[in-house]
Amino acid sequence: MRKRILQLIPVLACLTVILASSCAAYATFPGRNGRIAFQVQVTPDAHIQIYTVRPNGHDLRQITNFTDADAVRPDWSPDGRQIAFEIDRDHPPFCSIALMNADGSNIIELTPAEFVCENVPHFTPDGARLIFDRFDGVDEAFWIMDITGNNRQRIGQCCANPNPSPDGEKFSYVAFNGEPFGSALYTANIDGTDPFQVRDFSFDVAIKQDWSPDGRRLVFTKDGDEHKPGISANIATIRPDGTHMRLLTHYTGGDVQAFVGSYSPDGRWIVFRLEDHGSFGLYKMRPDGSHVKAILPLSSFSPRSIAWGAKATEVEDEDDDGK
Numbered sequence: 001m002r003k004r005i006l007q008l009i010p011v012l013a014c015l016t017v018i019l020a021s022s023c024a025a026y027a028t029f030p031g032r033n034g035r036i037a038f039q040v041q042v043t044p045d046a047h048i049q050i051y052t053v054r055p056n057g058h059d060l061r062q063i064t065n066f067t068d069a070d071a072v073r074p075d076w077s078p079d080g081r082q083i084a085f086e087i088d089r090d091h092p093p094f095c096s097i098a099l100m101n102a103d104g105s106n107i108i109e110l111t112p113a114e115f116v117c118e119n120v121p122h123f124t125p126d127g128a129r130l131i132f133d134r135f136d137g138v139d140e141a142f143w144i145m146d147i148t149g150n151n152r153q154r155i156g157q158c159c160a161n162p163n164p165s166p167d168g169e170k171f172s173y174v175a176f177n178g179e180p181f182g183s184a185l186y187t188a189n190i191d192g193t194d195p196f197q198v199r200d201f202s203f204d205v206a207i208k209q210d211w212s213p214d215g216r217r218l219v220f221t222k223d224g225d226e227h228k229p230g231i232s233a234n235i236a237t238i239r240p241d242g243t244h245m246r247l248l249t250h251y252t253g254g255d256v257q258a259f260v261g262s263y264s265p266d267g268r269w270i271v272f273r274l275e276d277h278g279s280f281g282l283y284k285m286r287p288d289g290s291h292v293k294a295i296l297p298l299s300s301f302s303p304r305s306i307a308w309g310a311k312a313t314e315v316e317d318e319d320d321d322g323k
Contacts, residue, residue, distance in 0.1 A: 029078040029125055029166050030213040031265035031310030035102070036295070037063075037074040037083060038261070038282070038303035050074050050085060051303070052102070053282070055264070057295045063104030075122050076102075076309030083309075084121040084130055084147075095119040097132055099147060102312060110149035118143070120161050124190075125168040131155075131190075133162065142173070142192060155192035160207045164190065166215045170240070174209065174225075177201045183225040185209060185218065187240055198242045206233065208305070210262040212287070215240070219270055219287075221260045222247070233257040235272055237287065248289030261306025263287070271308050274298070282306065 035052040042049075048070035053060045063083075064071035070088040077083070080102065087096040087109065095117035100107045110130075111118045121132040127147070134143045134154075142162045145152040160174040165187075172187050183206075185199040198218065199205055206224030211217075217237045224233035232251035235258045238244065248270070249258040261271040269284045280302035282295040296303065 028210055028213050028263040028265055028267075028308060029123075029310065030267070031078070031080065033264045033266050033269075034076075034080045034309045034311035036261075036271055036282070036306060036308045037076065038306040039072045039074065040301060040303055041070075042301070048072050048088075050083070050104070053296065055269075055284070055295065055308075057282075060296070061103075063100070063102075065104075073120050073305045074307055076307055077123050078125055078127045078310065080310035080312035084123060086119045086121065088119075093117070095135075097121045097130065097149075102309070110145070110147075122163050122171075123147075124164050125166055131162045131164055131171060133158070133160065142171075144190075155190075157186075157188050157192045157195055161209065163209060163211065165211050165240075166213055172198070172209055172211065172218055172240075174205050174207050175201075181223075181226050181228060183207075185220050185238075187218075196242075198238060198240060199245070204228070206259060208260055210260065212237075212263050213265060213267040217287075219248075219260050219263060221258070224257075224259055228254070230254045233259055235260045235270070235289075246288070248285065248287075258283075259304075261303075262308045264308045265310040269308075271295070271306050273303055273306060 037052045039048050039050050047066050049062050050064045050071045051062050073086045075084045083100055087098050092115050093111045093113050096109050096111035097118045098109045117135045119133050121130045131144045140158045142155050142157050162171045162173045164171045170187050174183050175186050176183050181204040182201040183204055184201040185205045186195050186197055188195045204223050204225045206221035209220040219237045221233050222236050223231050232254050234249040236247045255277050257275045259273045271284045274281045274283045279298035281298040282303045285292045
């Protein structure tokens, strides 16, 4: 069932937040393959934390340790040295955009402590700005700002997960028509103009989607926003002009499903979450759907909001570059 990024009572004094752990998507910029980031809620009563792992499944690290909030929706800077993410609380600021180093150190919050929710941040290709969703109790829209939190500008085109293209000229996002299973994939210019429907509402597109590093294709999850009984979510790619859709996974029956994370920085892999009869795994496959490999095998450990970052140094992860 689809969970909104947040559900807020319009009266600001009564604002509350309902988390959406199954949402998000993050741009992949060209580069060498580094670590993979994702969020996990280990137990139902635990706070959600961000983890990273090497592409070969080694060196799993928990990099956030919030005791009074959830850390969700990580997005890598183009150089692989920083992660933008969202902090969710039950008090102002309800949803806050933050930055941290790749190891989880030096957390800096950019959202003012007021009755507002700023969420799902994504770096622009130059690493100098963040595009994000903002809701103040009345208006929900996409915004862009410097990574210092300054020079904020409303660019419109609500509603979910604005994801910049690798050339910085456009962004992709998901829109909703208010009907059950009604979510569509869109693109727009980086200033929010000229929205274009890439895939229609009947595809029930999951909020998580990504651009290939060369900008030639978008990857998304079909039938992935709300669960349809007996229907499996599957991963597909498509050109930004809406042509040449290619289904990469072909699961049926609803018990086995695939939800996309992102492309690898070198463009040779797509990382995703596999769900198989109540177990979860972090997997990768080629962009044509072949060579499916487990990074973290099936277990109760459920990686979500998966983003593959660039290698920050020439020595990190030399034992596995995602090959």
